[in-house]
Amino acid sequence: MKRILIVGGGYAGFYAAWKLEKRLRSREAALTVVDPRPYLTYQPFLPEVAAGSIEPRHAAVSLRRHLRRTRVVPGWVTNIDHEHRRVTVRPDLGPEFDLEYDVIVVTAGAVTRKFPVPGVASEAIGMKYVEEAVAIRDRLMTSFDRAASLPVGPVRKRLLTVTFVGGGFSGVEGFGETLSLANSLVRRYRRLHRSELRFHLIEASGRILPEVGEEPSRWVVRSLTDRGGQVHLDTKVLSAVDGHVVLSTGEEYDSGLIVWTTGNDANPVVRNHTDLPIGERGQIVVRPDLRVGTDAEPVADAWAAGDDAAVPDLAAGVPDAYVVQNAQNAFRQGKLLARNIAANLHGRAPKPYVHHSLGAVATLGIGNGIFQWHRIVVKGWPAWLMHRGYHVLAVPTWERKVRVFAGWLTQAMFGRDIVSLESVEHPREAFVSGGKPD
Structure with a gap:
């Protein structure tokens, strides 16, 4: 053998x-x-996991369940x-x-590409694995709960400020999806207003989404801006110590959530x-x-x-x-x-890998997306539906396809599930404290 x-x-x-x-x-x-990890992470679904549109486990495919004759060594x-x-x-x-x-x-x-920026290692979250996407969602939802109980001021402003660093597919999709989630969440809080949200997308080059043409890229910037996002082009993060973001343009602000999506290394x-x-x-x-x-x-x-x-x-x-x-x-x-x-x-000759691109498609939040194949560009709802259709077919195994589609159907009927489980990161806290605050 x-x-x-x-x-x-x-x-x-x-x-x-x-x-x-x-x-x-x-x-x-x-x-x-x-x-x-004992599972495959279907990374195209991570932005929707971060936005609460997909159940986290549905973006992961168990190796042991589907590789029945393969030894899995963790x-x-x-x-x-x-x-x-x-x-x-x-x-x-x-x-x-x-x-x-x-x-x-x-x-x-x-692995995620990192740069020697002070504060990034201690403050930022990546978006390459399911647990990171879950942490982004839970931290955003918890920030809304905390901000709603505070008076207008610097702490509340920090909680409602989100920063994505990196304007590739992962960063733009994550930014668009979480911005969509935030705009949906703010309607649930009477003490919060949409104008208080501060969403920053930082990109060191002069454009985002290099996989699409310049005009579609500019359209995405306009779309995100119209929905309340702030896109900073030709801008670098110089520091993020204690969540205080310093940009190369001279702008400074406090951010309660920093997501690092600067590509692969x-x-x-x-x-x-x-x-x-x-x-x-x-x-x-x-x-x-x-x-x-x-x-x-x-x-x-x-x-x-x-x-x-x-x-x-x-x-x-x-x-x-x-x-x-x-x-x-x-x-x-x-x-x-x-x-x-x-x-x-079996003694036969292997074949070369030749693949012609099927185009680039990205989600920008519920009901919004962008698709380009050669000179054909589709925007808005049709592109968003194309994104979902393609990825529900591409995710491995029929079991996962059915679970993802059923989750989308449930969300369409009842809306997003906005329960935050950030406390799962510290499961013994309630047991140790007896339910009493320190």
């Missing part, structure tokens, strides 16, 4: 394992997935020694240990702790068929895909172009990984 080890259970890793189970007989290969791969066909795994509890393999598939994914394990070939951008060098190496120097029994692989973009038609790092490509690469690995084991 071939021992196939998959490093990372994200889009590419999950789909590779899921499809390999279907393509390989149980006696052909032993599959293992190593990931610190932990972090800290070193890949391909020469000796083994990796080092660090579990949550207990000492590190080695796992040996015959074939390795590296789909560890990227190379996985440190892939960049620094492997003997596999790494390119200038810190990604694994792969061939168009997702095998590690180059045509001149192939690496046997090693494959990679997703955010930590520099996959040549054959559809671009220009030399030295690489596939964009997004969910659309990652889960398609995962499916191709399964087909190519199975073909390789």
Whole structure:
């Protein structure tokens, strides 16, 4: 039996394992997935999780439930020694240990890009995992509860101020969805007024959503501004110490919630702790068929895909172009990984990855979105419906599709669920205090 080890259970890793189970007989290969989380996070749903439009668990797909013939090992791969066909795994509890393999598939994914900005590490929340999106939602709702009991002043103003840093898809969608949630919430509080809300979107470049054209990008800025948001272009965050945001334009303000969505950075394990070939951008060098190496120097029994692989973009038609790092490509690469690995084991030639973009679609809050495919641009309600339709079809497994759709239907009938469970971060507090304040 071939021992196939998959490093990372994200889009590419999950789909590779899921499809390999279907393509390989149980006696052909032993599959293992190593990931610190026992679930795949469907990241396109995180903005809606943060806005309370999707139940958090519905944006996560259990690895153990759907990978029935795969061994799931919880932990972090800290070193890949391909020469000796083994990796080092660090579990949550207990000492590190080695796992040996015959074939390795590296789909560890990227990490959130960080900059040495004072205060960010202690104050900001990312939006790459379900727990982060839940924290954003709960903190926003709790801030409304607290602000409603306070007189007008600096503390109340801080609680009603939200800052998103980063104008890519994740930042713009998160900003639009939470702004939509805030505008909906404020109607529930008689002592609060919409004019008190301060939502800031900070982008260091001169435009947001670089995946769409300039005119659609400007339309998104106007749409967010008309709904009460403030979009700061060509602006950097210089400091966020104690929630006091200082911008490169000279503006300063206190923010009760800071969300950091400045894009992806190379996985440190892939960049620094492997003997596999790494390119200038810190990604694994792969061939168009997702095998590690180059045509001149192939690496046997090693494959990679997703955010930590520099996959040549054959559809671009220009030399030295690489596939964009997004969910659309990652889960398609995962499916191709399964087909190519199975073909390789059966003595057939693997196929190259060629994918023509289906366009870019983003949600900007309930009833509002943007879609672009070549010169075709759709705005508003139709784009929002296209976003929901595409992603409910793209989320893995029918079980999750049904749960997500049922949640949307329930929300359409009864509205958003605005219960905050921020206290779940400190579950023993009530037990220890006996229900009495300190």
